[in-house]
Amino acid sequence: MSTTLFLKELKGSLFSSGVIAAVLALYIVCIVYMFDPEIAESLDLIIATMPELCAAFGMANATDTLLGFLLNYLYGFVFTWLPLLMIMILVNRMVVRPIDRGSMAYLLASPTSRLSLALTFALTLATMLAALMAVIVALQVACAEAFFPGDLDVEGLLQASAGLYCLWLFLGGLCFLSACAFKDARLALWAGGGLCLALFLVQMVAGVGEGIEVLQTFNPVELYDPYALAAGEDDAVGNSGILGVSGIALMAAGTAIFCRRDMNV
Amino acid sequence: MGNPVIDVRNLTKDYGKGRGVFDVSFRVESGEVFGFLGSNGAGKTVTMRHLMGFIRPQKGTASVLGLDCFNQRAQIQGHLGYLPGEIAIADDMTGIAFLTFMAKMKGIRNLDYMHQLIERFQLDPKPKIRKMSKGTKQKVGLVCAFMGKPQVLLLDEPTSGLDPLMQSLFIQLVLEHRQMGATVFLSSHIFEEVERTCDRVAFIREGRLAAIRSMDEVRASRTHSYQVTFADSQQLQLFADKAHQGIAIEPATEHQGSRTLLVSADGSVDSLVKELANYSVESLLSRAQSLEEMFMGFYGKEGSER
Structure with a gap:
């Protein structure tokens, strides 16, 4: 771990992460503001008319609680796809581009081991994701308190958010591993990012179609179930644990490759 | 050793x-x-x-x-201090931010020498590295390589x-x-x-x-070649016909009617100048041996040694 590099990478990540956070904040404010048990009923009606479309975007659960509303409209789609975008931007900025353009040479020209360089990158990623999580949780709680005091099940929200963080770690691990493993810059960025996108797409398709539920069996992103997490179900918590541990393992694998590979910088 | x-x-x-x-x-x-x-x-x-x-x-x-x-x-x-062949510095930093960052990464606490070098190279480190010209980037790289002594x-x-x-x-x-x-x-x-x-x-x-x-x-061992232009072709012919010690005439350059000759002299130019003094010379140009030509010389010699 290099503190100097960590601080520099954090600072360098602020802008792009800030933009993602701002977009998420906009969604949060809108969705919380839109919550109204009566409107929720009419939204339920929409869900009932187009169940497939809503299912594809992970918004298929009719609900009349504020937490259910948030889980339905934010935790299924917005909070998974946009953070994936952020992960790809960060990994590209820290690992893929510096190796491709050659500026990694300067980091390797300092008395810092490759192990600590890679760990610093992984830790920066995990920290930025944690910061993003803190922002969106705080904002949801604050908005809920402002518009509907006392209506939000904060504990449920925290549980779902912890599970979501594990999913983010998993996505981050895939992208980080791919960034470390591939020589070609485009492949390094898109093998991991593309795989994550593909998993989400498969999840969308599987949620819609009948008879193709088998697709859900082998898709790791299915391990993340915000409703079950909010309800505190043990299975869901365990599954999220699997996601989180896998994410860390993927980052460790990426680190191992980073330490051994040739860098033509 | x-x-x-x-x-x-x-x-x-x-x-x-x-x-x-x-x-x-x-x-x-x-x-x-x-x-x-x-x-x-x-x-x-x-x-x-x-x-x-x-x-x-x-x-x-x-x-x-x-x-x-x-x-x-x-x-x-x-x-170790390193200067890469292609300067690709994390592009969103200013020169001075980059140098201070690198000094920290390298554990250099005393930045006096870094500032001295910046001054000596007349480097303005304030702009973003991305906007710098190639030469200026090169100076940043050199300061970075040398600053830790x-x-x-x-x-x-x-x-x-x-x-x-x-x-x-x-x-x-x-x-x-x-x-x-x-x-x-x-x-x-x-x-x-x-x-x-x-x-x-x-x-x-x-x-x-x-x-x-x-x-x-x-x-x-680096041979020096010179391009000699004589006042007329007669002068050239006179020079070419006589054998000169330590001076070789490149064969391809000698042809009828020409006034220009490529000659090479091993060692110093002294003998050539003294020899040419006997002729009427219009111009004398020194032509440095290219790296490639020098290589070929070495490569040939080494090749035959093997």
């Missing part, structure tokens, strides 16, 4: 299609300035990358200060993009650091920058070492 500072043995890295380095061996002794000459794509940067521990040898070993370049890179880097300096094409004044300053800097006891390894495809700094020089061609020579040997 004691333990070499840089020790490369049978280094091989094959990138296919003849690219890479093959069976390269050399040693650089402590306090020596060692030049590594070769045309583009000859394998200079690949060798440099091995020394920096960016890549692993397929065969052979590379070590600096007795430490393995790949496995003990972090330890080596504490004593490292024991070993690895410089890949150090003067590219620098104007002649800054080139001289660079040469002065290398000599100063040699005085301080630094060992310098610099690669180049320009003979002049090597000539003015190096004690010994290695020639690399198509990934193989063609020769290692002391600078004195290189200077002595």
